[in-house]
Amino acid sequence: MLGVFKYNDKLGRRLVVILQGYPCAYGKCTFCPFALEQTLHPAKLLETNRRIIGEALRVKNEWHPRRIAIFNGGSLHELPLTVLEELKPLARGVVFEVEERSEYVTLDSIRHLLDFYNPDKLVIRIGFENIEEWVREKVLAKGMPDSELHRIRDLIAKVRELGLPVEIWTYVLFGMEGIPEDTVARSVREFKRIFDGVIAIRYRRYVPTHPKPVPVSKELALILERETDLVDWGGDQWVIAGKEGSAPG
Numbered sequence: 001m002l003g004v005f006k007y008n009d010k011l012g013r014r015l016v017v018i019l020q021g022y023p024c025a026y027g028k029c030t031f032c033p034f035a036l037e038q039t040l041h042p043a044k045l046l047e048t049n050r051r052i053i054g055e056a057l058r059v060k061n062e063w064h065p066r067r068i069a070i071f072n073g074g075s076l077h078e079l080p081l082t083v084l085e086e087l088k089p090l091a092r093g094v095v096f097e098v099e100e101r102s103e104y105v106t107l108d109s110i111r112h113l114l115d116f117y118n119p120d121k122l123v124i125r126i127g128f129e130n131i132e133e134w135v136r137e138k139v140l141a142k143g144m145p146d147s148e149l150h151r152i153r154d155l156i157a158k159v160r161e162l163g164l165p166v167e168i169w170t171y172v173l174f175g176m177e178g179i180p181e182d183t184v185a186r187s188v189r190e191f192k193r194i195f196d197g198v199i200a201i202r203y204r205r206y207v208p209t210h211p212k213p214v215p216v217s218k219e220l221a222l223i224l225e226r227e228t229d230l231v232d233w234g235g236d237q238w239v240i241a242g243k244e245g246s247a248p249g
């Protein structure tokens with residue numbers, strides 16, 4: 001759901017700001033519902049996002065969150081420059097989190113984001129979703145082969161070596177047909193060795209032709225709660241285009 005959401009959880013006191021984006025330039029992931037909230041109309045996009053950013057600034061000034069995450073159903077770099085400029089006051093004095101597809105994440109783009117936003121810390125979240133290339137490419141159609149995973153692994157090492165105030169996190173998707181549970185647990189273990197943080201996200205289905213949601217074993221739920229930085233089981237931000245999305249209990 002587009003808007004501003006307050007959380008106080010494992011990640012601390014934080015705001016999630018969901019902006020309207022243009023359709024993701026990649027747009028092929030088999031499970032992705034974000035097209036339901038996107039627009040092709042620049043004027044509508046600017047007006048909607050100006051309203052949401054204004055609300056986020058008001059909440060930031062009243063509630064003083066430690067982290068602010070910006071999502072646009074795609075990559076931050078796909079938002080118009082006007083919107084990127086209007087986000088600047090939100091980034092000041094906080095851990096500023098954004099989502100990107102891996103191809104937007106290079107040492108140059110990281111340095112540019114740091115100069116542009118000057119946050120206390122920049123967190124870039126990338127949706128690799130699963131450590132197994134066959135799950136990413138055949139089940140999810142992520143378009144992020146192992147070569148990209150290895151490139152980002154080396155980039156993280158470089159960012160650490162340079163001492164930049166940047167962390168790169170990843171998502172792990174679970175609860176969807178075609179994603180074996182053992183690969184989810186293994187993804188968390190392996191990703192923890194590569195990334196600065198791991199967030200597990202439960203799949204929900206919004207479009208009837210998308211893959212089916214499947215039940216999650218208690219064993220996996222325990223592993224995820226214990227081993228990840230956050231398990232996202234759903235919530236208001238996951239109401240998309242008026243639908244809560246289906247996920248078996």
Ligand code: SF4
Pocket residue numbers: 024025026027028029032033034073074075101127142
């Ligand atoms: S990269 Fe992200 S926004 Fe784009 S299609 Fe895949 S899941 Fe959706």
